[in-house]
Amino acid sequence: MSTGVNLKELAAELKLSPSTVSRALNDSYEISEETKKKVVSMAEKMNYQPNPFARSLRENKSKTIAVVMPERMSSFFSKVIDGIEEVTQQHGYHLLVYSTHEDVEREKKIVNLLMNGRADAIVMSVSSQTSDISHLARLHERGFPLIFFDRICESIPTTKFITNDYESAFEGTKHLIQQGCRRIAFLMLSKELSITKERYRGYLDALKAAGLSPTPSLQVTCAHEEENNIEAIRKMLLSEDRPDGLVSSVEKLALATYHAVKRTDIKIPEDLKIISFFSNLSIAGLLTPSLTTITQPAFTIGEECAKLLMKKLTKPRQPDLPNQLISIPSKIIIRSSTIAV
Amino acid sequence: MSTGVNLKELAAELKLSPSTVSRALNDSYEISEETKKKVVSMAEKMNYQPNPFARSLRENKSKTIAVVMPERMSSFFSKVIDGIEEVTQQHGYHLLVYSTHEDVEREKKIVNLLMNGRADAIVMSVSSQTSDISHLARLHERGFPLIFFDRICESIPTTKFITNDYESAFEGTKHLIQQGCRRIAFLMLSKELSITKERYRGYLDALKAAGLSPTPSLQVTCAHEEENNIEAIRKMLLSEDRPDGLVSSVEKLALATYHAVKRTDIKIPEDLKIISFFSNLSIAGLLTPSLTTITQPAFTIGEECAKLLMKKLTKPRQPDLPNQLISIPSKIIIRSSTIAV
DNA sequence: TATAATTTCGCAATCGTTTCCGTATTTTAA
DNA sequence: TTAAAATACGGAAACGATTGCGAAATTATA
Structure with a gap:
């Protein structure tokens, strides 16, 4: 890898000192317009590229x-x-x-x-x-x-x-309730996560505001492995107190839910309504049925x-x-x- | 941003020269095991992190x-x-x-x-x-x-x-033909692209091998803007010599095709069979109907x-x-x- | 015992910039 | 006309690491 010209070589070619050339290239007030022109044009001609590490080290x-x-x-x-x-x-x-x-x-x-x-x-x-x-x-x-x-x-x-995690989750949950849902599930990644906490709080408050009480078994904490998540969600969906609505706090769990649903004879939205935090609008529209999303900016x-x-x-x-x-x-x-x- | 300790400070603390410390940390044969231990433990203690730019500049x-x-x-x-x-x-x-x-x-x-x-x-x-x-x-x-x-x-x-762009496109197209397709469309991004050329060649050869002749109007070159692509594909799908099969050379055009199909009353796979180069297996399985894919490694x-x-x-x-x-x-x-x- | 070889370490140059000074030249002010 | 100020540039020291070379201390060899 042949390294290009450096400041010293450029300066030599111009019969100037490296300091002057450096200042000229950095548009310093100490350098005359005339020399600046010369330096800049020669720099272009010789394709001078300042060494980023020398610069980083110095600055x-x-x-x-x-x-x-x-x-x-x-x-x-x-x-x-x-x-x-x-x-x-x-x-x-x-x-x-x-x-x-x-x-x-x-x-x-x-x-x-x-x-x-x-x-x-x-x-x-x-x-x-x-x-x-x-x-x-x-x-x-x-x-x-x-x-x-x-x-x-x-x-x-x-x-x-x-x-606005809290408000979005609140509004999203409220939307499900308005659509007639009464037993609403909540999917999350980890309870430690800030987004989980806020979105969960919004979900709970929306339930409370509607006089509904949350069902612990409908709140599923998922992990990284997709297949495990799908199975966990499927079991929840088929459990005794199966949900009629579902809020997913992250995109991937909405997809996992669609996979889980495919393994059952649950119908969306008839048996189960779904809303999710989701950024991929193109995909949201292609899912069957298309997914109601809370779309983050x-x-x-x-x-x-x-x-x-x-x-x-x-x-x-x-x-x-x-x-x-x-x-x-x-x-x-x-x-x-x-x-x- | 307070920069951490450097080699000189570390050396001073150890009452050694920077060169010795440098060599010790780089496990040079010139340094005794004893000093190496000392240096390494002191480096850890003082949380010494070599400056990447100094190193990059030198090396x-x-x-x-x-x-x-x-x-x-x-x-x-x-x-x-x-x-x-x-x-x-x-x-x-x-x-x-x-x-x-x-x-x-x-x-x-x-x-x-x-x-x-x-x-x-x-x-x-x-x-x-x-x-x-x-x-x-x-x-x-x-x-x-x-x-x-x-x-x-x-x-x-x-x-x-x-x-194996050529072979995959060939096999994919052949698969469509085996499924009964006779008028097979091909979607591509740009004719300049290496993948386009190879996959297109595979597509053409598969047609030829089956005694089919390609229809120019079924070969759509798309661009970056999704909505335009969807409309171009929709028009093609509804044109006089509408296709009964479609090969998409890239993932995003398969999605665009699904969007286009949604705007018509074409049924997949009854009226149109689709195969695409596609890497997102999870999504492929969720599309309706699920998408036959050529999955790249x-x-x-x-x-x-x-x-x-x-x-x-x-x-x-x-x-x-x-x-x-x-x-x-x-x-x-x-x-x-x-x-x- | 004297010399050579080996081990272990320090000095100083180097990588390519930027910038603090110093200085020669020109311009301005008194 | 002279002193002061402004302009335009060069020398050299940094930035923080690596490494060639030299040298002191130790060990091995004759």
Whole structure:
């Protein structure tokens, strides 16, 4: 791999010193317009590309953001990253992307690796296994810029971007009740997860507001393995107090539910109405029947994370990321899976 | 952001020179076992993390791989990256991930940015717009390690990983014919794409082998915008010589076809049988009717790309990546969308 | 015992930038 | 006309690691 020209060679060609060339390329006021032109044109001619590591070493920043998330095959996370990339790319930033595969040990390893400054900031959504958050707390205490989205750590005082989890779950559950549901199931990944807690609370409060009492056996905590989830849901669906409605707090469990239903003779929406947090609109419309979704503003969440970070990182002497919770509302899109017949 | 301890501070604490400490940490034969122990334990105690940029600058390598692909919201590409990450993470490599959004201009920008050595290698799948490949050729001519997967550049002499596109398309088309189809449509993204060419060839040859002649109006070239694709497909499906079978060369066009069919009263598989290159098995099973798929070994492709790169990058004085085409076969999974009634 | 070989470590250069100084030249002000 | 200020540039020190080379201390060999 033949490395290109460096600053010294470029300077030699121009019969200038490296410092002058550097300043010229960085548009310093100390350099005359005339020399700037010369330098810039010669740099183009010789295809000079500054070495990013020399620069990072000197400036102590990498122009790189790390994104850590639980899984890649999820339209929600894909769209968030698209949103982040859209903003960061305009500022010349690069994206390191890591998947924890819902494994807290991998999450710890990744976070610890990132503490050496390879990235200027971390945008993350924690794994469903994450209960001990000391690795993240340590990162933040050291002053490392850290932003959470979706699955947040409440106790770490930094900026977090979420959707209106509580209200959406409340409204979604209320919608099921309005459609006549009385025994409503709730599917979740892990009780530790911030999104689980909030969405669950919204679900419970909606039940309470309607004078309904929750049935413990209808609240299913799932795991990572899809087949196990499908079977757990199927059993719940066929249990004694089988539900007539179902709220899924994450996309993948809605899909698991459709799989589970296929293994029974339950009819949606006649026997069971389903609503789910879901980001893949194209798929939602193709499911049979089409799925009523609580659609999170995934792309916007990514954009907002990135905008905040860019402000903090590209301007000098910015304050720490404020300890705030920013909520961007979801939209409920009613489709066939909850239409009363 | 308070940077941690560096080598000099660690050395001072140990009353040793930085060079000795560096060698001790790198397990050099020149250092006694005794000092090694001391150094390592002190490094742990002080939580020493080597500065990656200083190291990269000195060693002229970044322990980073760049992955450039056309889109993120695709189960195929997601799985490929999961495969790559699985291997590279074990070697301590990091992943920079870029999406071109099927835009060749963005692809060029990204590739040019990567020429400065920010990554040690690039794994890429070109955009559907890419016909001029000079940006990639230049990269390769400079000796930059470059690997293609799926959507390859035939003319660039490096290693490419694909699936058996021709054979799979041939077998898939043959399957439709065996199920009684006579007028078989073909959906593609861009005629420039390597996968389009090969899969199209397989499709044509299968027709020919059965004594069928292709109908030009049944061969639809689609673009990026989903709604436009759906409408184009719908029109084709309702045209005079409407098809009774359809091969989709990529996942998203199969979904578009399902959407298009929903807007007509065409019945699958009675009126139209569908087969598609498709990686999202969970979704394939949930479509109505479930979709017969040509399932690419996405994860394995990613793993193989990464394995080859790791061999090249982690061992000293490796030869250039050989000019070879490695094909990993797909599997055809027959579901309801092609079952004759 | 004297010399050679081995072990173990330190000094200093290096990677390619940026930037703090210093300085020569030109312009402005008094 | 002279002093002060502004302009335009170069020298050299950083940033934090790795490594070639030299040297002291120890061990082996003759």
